[in-house]
Amino acid sequence: MRLQDKVIIITGSCTGIGKAIANRCVAEGARVVIHGLEQELGEAIVASLGSDKAVLHIEEITADEAPQHLVDLALKTFGRLDAVVNNAAMVVSSNTQTTDLSLFRKVMEVNALAPFALIKVALPHLQKRRGCVLNIGSLNAWCGEPNLMAYSVSKGALVTLTRNLGDTLHREAGVRVNQLNPGWVLTEREIQRKHEQGMADDWYEHLPLELAPSGRILCPDEIAAAAVYWLADESGPVSGQIVDLEQYPFIGRNLPKN
Known part of the structure; x- marks a missing residue:
């Protein structure tokens, strides 16, 4: 049990990568605070994992x-707090023409400012446990797609937040901060988004090798497996690191010639 008795x-x-991480954490011995906006889905997850x-x-x-409500709930229910996974994100298609300041501010608030706010509230309790933070970012942080402009910028901000806090909080409070940047992941919402964009129901079964050399894209359970290492004590003193999770090198890739 790599996360025995930890509270995260x-x-x-309630869905996607976060749900997969929650399931894997409990399987590794942890207790978790599930968070989201989907009441019925969240209740189903708690029922499957057990109220204990x-x-x-x-x-x-x-x-x-x-942030205070989440921290208070963890302490009231389980008596401690060992780790925070900042996974909640607003994924919205937008480009230069379709992004106004109101939308941009909202995306930044959800994807970059909210993680900081939760870390700040959780910090005194994480310090007591010499705990950690794991931020879930995106490969889009490095430049982004044309139609994911605001989202990409927000994930770039999260990278800098992770590097900054991963240094300062580790030295000042003994709290490690690291980040996973997943590539293309087959979540429930990604399936729905692509369908809404006019793609066939089975679009993920017919992907070009340039996008999916293995013939498929990543699944949430594979991201969850990687998350366990960073939440466990076995990752030791490592902090301030950004780890890309994709099936090809994102930077300096050798694309096949036509």
Whole structure:
């Protein structure tokens, strides 16, 4: 049990990557705070994990008191807090023409400012446990797609936040901060988004090798498996690191010639 008795808050864990991380954490001995906006989905996860292993909080992550509510719930239910996984994110298609300042601010609030707010509230409790933070970013942080402009910028901000806090909090409070940058992942919402964009129901079964050399894209369970290492004590003193998770090198890739 690599996470035996640890208590972990996982934002955005009613679906997708967050849900997979929650399931894997409990399988490794942890207890988790499930968070999201989907009441029924969240209740189903808690029921499957067991009320002694999981508790649910439904609230918009940008609400002023959301970080305090999550931390208080962890302490009230399980008596301690060992780690935070900042996974909740606003994934929205937008480019230069379709992005106004209101949308940009909202994406930044969800994807970059909310993680900082939760870390700040959780920090005194993480310090007591010499705990850690794991931020879930995106490969889009390095430049982004034309139609994921605001999202990509927000994930770039999260990279800098992780590197900054991964240094300062490790030295000042003994709290490690690291980040995973997944590539293309087959979540429930990604399947739905692509369908809404006009793609066939089985679009993920017919991907070009340039995008998926293995013939498929990543699944949430594979991201969850990687997350366990960074939440476990076995990752030792490593902090301030950004780890890309994709099936090809994102920077300096040798694309096949036509």
